[in-house]
Amino acid sequence: MFASLRTSLRLLGQQTSNCVLKSSTEQNRNLVLCARAMSSTPNTNYDFQSLKVHSPAEFVKHVEMNRPNKMNTMNPDVWREVEECFDKLADDEECRVVILSGAGKIFTAGLDLTDTSLLQIVTSDEDCSRKAFKMSKFITKFQQSFTAIEKCPKPVIAAVHSACIGGGIDMISACDIRYCTQDAWFQIKEVDVGLAADIGTLQRFPKIVGNDSLARELTYTARKFYSDEAKSIGFVSRILQDKEQMMKAALDVATCIAAKSPVAVQGSKINLIYSRDHSVSEGLDYNAKWNSAMLQSDDLMKAATAFVNKSKPVFAKL
Numbered sequence: 667m668f669a670s671l672r673t674s675l676r677l678l679g680q681q682t683s684n685c686v687l688k689s690s691t692e693q694n695r696n697l698v699l700c701a702r703a704m705s706s707t708p709n710t711n712y713d714f715q716s717l718k719v720h721s722p723a724e725f726v727k728h729v730e731m732n733r734p735n736k737m738n739t740m741n742p743d744v745w746r747e748v749e750e751c752f753d754k755l756a757d758d759e760e761c762r763v764v765i766l767s768g769a770g771k772i773f774t775a776g777l778d779l780t781d782t783s784l785l786q787i788v789t790s791d792e793d794c795s796r797k798a799f800k801m802s803k804f805i806t807k808f809q810q811s812f813t814a815i816e817k818c819p820k821p822v823i824a825a826v827h828s829a830c831i832g833g834g835i836d837m838i839s840a841c842d843i844r845y846c847t848q849d850a851w852f853q854i855k856e857v858d859v860g861l862a863a864d865i866g867t868l869q870r871f872p873k874i875v876g877n878d879s880l881a882r883e884l885t886y887t888a889r890k891f892y893s894d895e896a897k898s899i900g901f902v903s904r905i906l907q908d909k910e911q912m913m914k915a916a917l918d919v920a921t922c923i924a925a926k927s928p929v930a931v932q933g934s935k936i937n938l939i940y941s942r943d944h945s946v947s948e949g950l951d952y953n954a955k956w957n958s959a960m961l962q963s964d965d966l967m968k969a970a971t972a973f974v975n976k977s978k979p980v981f982a983k984l
């Protein structure tokens with residue numbers, strides 16, 4: 667099998683020197699360079715009030731919710747910064763994978779119940795339809811925050827310790843991979859504060875756990891569920907003994923992903939999300955169109971050559 671792969675690569679190499687492939691890959695590279703030059707330089711200043719962004723390894727970014735004295739609760743400033751941060755990460759060629767965690771005692775207590783911005787709209791003197799318009803805009807803005815996590819083509823690994831409540835479930839449901847500590851617990855708490863969850867839990871959580879009955883039970887009762895149950899229903903994929911071990915495990919998997927072809931990894935995320943939201947035949951069609959361009963990437967040749975040569979491929983920034 668390896669011999670035939672070597673032969674194929676040699677043939678491809680010959681074609682390359684005959685300028686058949688070379689011209690198309692060069693054209694693609696030029697198009698990418700041209701598009702980059704035309705777009706504004708990505709803003710990679712990660713200076714936020716409620717988030718800390720670290721760079722623990724090459725191509726790995728770590729976003730840490732950083733309101734430990736407020737239990738990493740979420741207010742309009744947090745939502746705005748999360749959206750801005752993930753939009754920047756999406757454009758940052760130094761980032762291929764993201765770890766998301768919370769500083770302090772717990773991952774997050776969800777909505778900041780002391781924040782009055784919602785209340786101000788509800789209690790204003792305007793008529794109900796005007797209030798509803800404002801409220802709809804307000805909620806949509808919050809939704810965009812976690813949708814930015816999903817839209818970021820770089821895989822996002824949520825690392826959850828202790829409590830993950832309400833908006834925390836919305837947030838990590840938009841992530842790609844979820845790890846937690848043995849002491850972690852989760853709660854779709856919204857019904858207990860008199861609202862139907864509206865920032866993505868009802869849309870994403872049931873699809874992750876693939877158990878409609880349980881998703882409804884957890885939503886209607888606001889019952890806490892603990893790490894073992896979260897793993898048994900597929901909400902998290904690994905349980906680590908403590909936060910230190912979890913962060914190490916998250917960094918290990920992040921480093922592994924960061925060494926792969928960014929074209930392949932990011933294309934996989936985009937196609938997985940598309941396929942989640944479409945029929946199998948629509949997903950296959952989208953995948954074929956996607957790869958008809960992306961299979962022309964240099965990364966394919968580099969990965970195959972490295973496999974044959976038993977070497978480690980190094981991929982260009984994306």
Ligand SMILES: CC/C=C\C=C\CC(=O)SCCNC(=O)CCNC(=O)[C@H](O)C(C)(C)COP(=O)(O)OP(=O)(O)OC[C@H]1O[C@@H](n2cnc3c(N)ncnc32)[C@H](O)[C@@H]1OP(=O)(O)O
Pocket residue numbers: 736737739772774775776777778779780784805808829831832833834855856859864865
């Ligand atoms: C448009 C709508 C968009 C989004 C909607 C999202 C919906 C949700 O997120 S619903 C969930 C809301 N969150 C909660 O209901 C959590 C409530 N808190 C708790 O259950 C507990 O406090 C705890 C997080 C489990 C921690 O318990 P414990 O360790 O025993 O500490 P406490 O003494 O209870 O709390 C310490 C301190 O933190 C304050 N606090 C806790 N949670 C919140 C919160 N969500 N918002 C604001 N403040 C919170 C608590 O009041 C204490 O403050 P002190 O000043 O020290 O009294």
